[in-house]
Amino acid sequence: MNLTFEPTSLNGSTQIATQFRQPDFTPGVIGRAWRSDGFSSSVSAPLTLDAHRGFTIETWIALESYPSDAEVPVNALKPASFLNQADGRRGFDLYVDMFGRWGFRLSTPDGNQRIIATLPFPLARWALVGVTFDPAAGLARLFLDGKPVGEMRTRAGKPFVPAPGDLHVGLSWQDAELGIFRVNGLNAAFDEVRVFDRALAPSEIEWDARAVIPPNAAASLAVPASRFATDLARPVFHAMPSANWTNEPHGFVRRGNEWHIFYQRTPNGPYKTEMHWGHMASKDLVNWTYLPDALWPTLQTDTFGFDMKGIWSGDVVIGSHGLAYAFYTSVNHSRDLFNPGISVALSADPDLRTWRKRGPIIDAKGLRDFRDPYVWEEGGEWRMIVGAAMPGGGGGLAYYRCANIDDLKCWKKQPRIAPFERMDIGSDIWEMPVFEPIGQNKYILVANPIGGSVSKYGDKATRAVYWIGRWDGSAFTPDQLAPKLLDLIPGHLSPTVARDRAGTLEAIGIVDERRSTRAQKAAGWAHVFSLPRAWRLLDDGMTLGQSPLPALAELRDPSRRLSGVLSELAGDSMIGDLGASSELIVNFEGDVGSHPYGIILATSREGEETTRLMYDPATRSITLDKRKSSISSDAEGPMLLSGSYDEAAFGKPRTFHVFIDHSVVDVFINDAAAFSFRIYPVRSDSTRLGVIGATAATVRYEGWAMRPSSFVSDVVLR
Known part of the structure; x- marks a missing residue:
């Protein structure tokens, strides 16, 4: 044969x-x-x-x-x-x-x-x-x-x-x-x-x-392009693996002239089990190279490995001597052998391709559960926070310090750094924390509370929240105990951050699926990363501002462009069609009045499928209407979502800057407020754009079809 x-x-x-x-x-x-x-x-x-x-x-x-x-x-x-x-x-x-x-x-x-x-x-x-x-x-x-x-x-x-x-x-x-x-x-x-x-x-x-x-x-x-060639939902300029299942990006780090992002991955199918650390690299955060998985479960004996049940989320930092350290959440099948634990692996590679595991360094002693370390250097020593289920109930953070990052035994647990019981929103555990200076001598603390009264589609939807406050090296004092919402509308969560050469914080999160498991299986892939967002502290000193990455303009197709001016809007006005991947900027100038106004996305020629995004000046709220986004029955979750909008911090909504990439949409308002979400139109002509309003404002718009990002497969170990 x-x-x-x-x-x-x-x-x-x-x-x-x-x-x-x-x-x-x-x-x-x-x-x-x-x-x-x-x-x-x-x-x-x-x-x-x-x-x-x-x-x-x-x-x-x-x-x-x-x-x-x-x-x-x-x-x-x-x-x-x-x-x-x-x-x-x-x-x-x-x-x-x-x-x-x-x-x-x-x-x-x-x-x-x-x-x-x-x-x-x-x-x-x-x-x-x-x-x-x-x-x-x-x-x-x-x-x-x-x-x-x-x-x-x-x-x-x-x-x-x-x-x-x-x-x-x-x-x-x-x-x-x-x-x-x-x-x-x-x-x-x-x-x-x-x-x-x-x-x-x-x-x-x-x-x-x-x-x-x-x-x-x-x-x-390399996954052949033919596999997903007819998939109307698969994005083309958002970062994502070549196939199968992904979730939180993490371990976001810049080394030399190259950005690296590590992420949760099941490489063998669109399902979640026994996590790997996937690895992608980019010189501009727009075009990406797929690299070999960095870490995967291994055994130390015939029957046991400290991370045999998965290499879960963590962080990557570069030491002063150039060695890279990957801190990750490891789980296994034992009762108490660092299950869960925080483990570490090292890489001396300039391109961070190969890693040597050193083993677990911290257990969850004194906590009900913990996961997702975030690490930084401060004052000549290393600090770590870990999302935790606190012993008295609710979510919070565990805090550790270490004088010598190469010493596996140096990490010592510290007292609580904040009043988490008063900051929590009724969750069971916090995930994917981020802690960084944000300007004006203040820090931003980001967390993703889950469990308890928080659920994916509930009144308290799973999403990233944040606090702005002061840090004295041992305690974080938030300006207010109640967290602020990272996004106006739920759909994006677990951002990871790294700084560019100018010191700006760049953030990439996950925009998770809002369709059935059956649909994910049929697609052969699940979840997508958000577009990169630049973070800054707004002038009020209390609110995070988020802007799109300027380098995304490189993907604009100048041959497929639309622009125009509208006056005296009396309702819906369709303005053009740029295909399934596009960028649209709409400016409302002058008196917007008291009636809702906004934009129309992903609309079919006869209107069977359409998505509407509106701001209501009377209630100061943003509404996302997905009730007609898809004629398919695969979409899940609430189809009508609303979120409050802080005019004092963000200004009256004037500029809607929107990126549509098949099933994922990223929205920026006034280059300050942001949110991302998923839609699943199944009609190939659901690509028309429009403006909503009954207003005397002058509306100027400009848009481009977007070319796909470059995704290069380099899965072979050197």
């Missing part, structure tokens, strides 16, 4: 399963490779093995990431299969688990026997895997790149016990399930599966490996 993925060799006997419109193919080692998506795709082909003759199987594999699984202890894992023709008691299975442990299972009359490879399976490069079994000699061998990596003895003369059915590529014989998802698929590329009806000699296996010099795997592991 010689299974290749060339168009001329595929026939009706080879079945390629995928939920997408067509299978993914990328450059391979020999010719064209099949690119699995990690959760929905697999290949099957007929295969008959003689129980007595023996066999050899060879295939080229480029594995981007180890497979996922449900969050279960090691003995309950269900590994993924590179290749198998098996059930529980018959056949063979060439497998790999979520920790990179891999091997070969073979069924004989004496039961199942295994070869376990001595080293983890390599990531982000092409590898030639080979398996041989000689029943007469009772010997099975496992090879990697032509070299033996394990063998096992069976009783000589005992046959192989084949399993019925097809050979499967990228599909395990047993599913690990998480809700509606199969989570033990493979995120990989495969090229040329060859099966021989005899056991090749080791010299022949070595010759096969030497006969071909495999190419760089970057192009092979």
Whole structure:
């Protein structure tokens, strides 16, 4: 058998399963490779093995990431299969688990026997895997790149016990399930599966490996543009991973001339389990390079790893000697071994690609729970705050200090830095804290309270809140105990920050999905990052101002522009169509009157789909009306949202600066107030723009179609 993925060799006997419109193919080692998506795709082909003759199987594999699984202890894992023709008691299975442990299972009359490879399976490069079994000699061998990596003895003369059915590529014989998802698929590329009806000699296996010099795997592991080419919801100029699931960006740091952002990632499908730290880099915060995952769960023993259940959010800082430190939340399956814990990894790389884990440094002693460290240097020592569930109930922060960041034991817990019980809004725990100087000798403290009376779609919606106040090195005194809302309307949360060369705080958060899990599965991706926002303290000394990144103007398409002036508005006025990715600036000049006014977005030609954004001067409130945003039933959450607007701080709304990128919208008012949200129009013509108002004001508008950002895949380790 010689299974290749060339168009001329595929026939009706080879079945390629995928939920997408067509299978993914990328450059391979020999010719064209099949690119699995990690959760929905697999290949099957007929295969008959003689129980007595023996066999050899060879295939080229480029594995981007180890497979996922449900969050279960090691003995309950269900590994993924590179290749198998098996059930529980018959056949063979060439497998790999979520920790990179891999091997070969073979069924004989004496039961199942295994070869376990001595080293983890390599990531982000092409590898030639080979398996041989000689029943007469009772010997099975496992090879990697032509070299033996394990063998096992069976009783000589005992046959192989084949399993019925097809050979499967990228599909395990047993599913690990998480809700509606199969989570033990493979995120990989495969090229040329060859099966021989005899056991090749080791010299022949070595010759096969030497006969071909495999190419760089970057192009092979890049997600083909065809996968999402017809997806009307997928943004094109917002930062996001190339596929699958993401959540909070964090570890935002500038090193030299390059920005790095680390983020929560499940690389194998649009579901949440066993977090990795994804990694992207940019020189301008507009165009991005995908880099290899920075961190993922590992084991220190056969059954235990301090972060075996996930590499959750944290922070990256650069020490005075240039070494980078990644502080992250680690969880495992023990009762008390730093579960949860704050762990640290180090990188000496200029491009922060490779990291060495040092292990856990802080446990949650004295707290009900904690997560998401934020670290800074001050006064010659290091400080850390961690989002916490406080011992007396409610959310708050734990605070630690350390004189020597290289000393794992130096972090000492400090007294509370603020009256959290009076600042909390009824949550159970705070997440993703940020603490930075903001100007006028003041600091900003940002947190994301969750749980308790806070829920995603409740009256207290999950969102980022902040306080402005004074910091004396040991205590934070907020100007007011009640938090302010980072965004006027819920939809954006968990911002991470870093400073540009001028010292301006740049912030990027997550704009999470507001559609069903079923829709996320069908899309093959979930969540998107917000556009970068520049933060500053407004003149009142109490309010955060947020502006869009000026560099985004580079994406404007000057050939697709609209502009104009409207006077004496008496209602809705449509002004043009710039497509699904656009930027619009609308200025209301003069007397706006007392009636609501605003803008119309993502509107179809006949108005079946439309989104309306209005300001009401009488109530001083912003209203987002999504009741007709989509004719699909997949959208979730309230469709009519309202938020109060502080005219004293932000000024009367004059300038609406809006970025529309398919399903994500970022809004800036007067370059001061901001919010982001999701919409899911399904009509391809839902791209028209307009203005709302019954006002004598003069309305000037200008807009551009936006070109996609550049996203380059560089997943191969150097």
